[in-house]
Amino acid sequence: MTVIRGCEIPEDLYHWVDKHIWVRPGEGNLVRIGMTSVAGKLVGGKLVAVTVSHRKVGREIHKGRSVATVESSKYVGPVPTPVSGVLKGGNPAVEADPSLAISDPYGEGWIAELEATDWENDKADLLTGEAAVAALTADLEANDITCD
DSSP: OOOOOOOOOOOOOOOGGGGGGEEEEETTEEEEEEEEEHHHHHHHHHHHEEEOOGGGGSSEEEETTTTEEESSSEEEEEEEEEEEEEEEOOOOOOOHHHTHHSSSSTTTOOOEEEEEESHHHHHGGSSHHHHHHHHHHHHHHHTTOOOO
């Protein structure tokens, strides 16, 4: 894990840099998505709700569409999926305790699981490893963002 400007950047995850969303591939085509530590800073710190659209469970959600909504005292907005897939469900721990999405964004704070329908093509638009660190570092510096 690299730390830039106080923001954690795990090199082993796939990052959608512009949206501050990460993807962790699992078994088969299953993927988990969540918000980066940068997203946690941008939403204003304390989340009061993370709501996965349960009416979408079992349905295909196309890349770029919302799988959840996050709400803080300063922000309400979507959590877009960086991959197309069938929504398997949300993280009940995060729905019960939204602060996990910020306090443990890469562990217990994941937001949703999908069964990716086109992982090989979708992952080509995501960055991982040194490329992700470089792109996120440039974004943090260009926008004067720190996570401290």
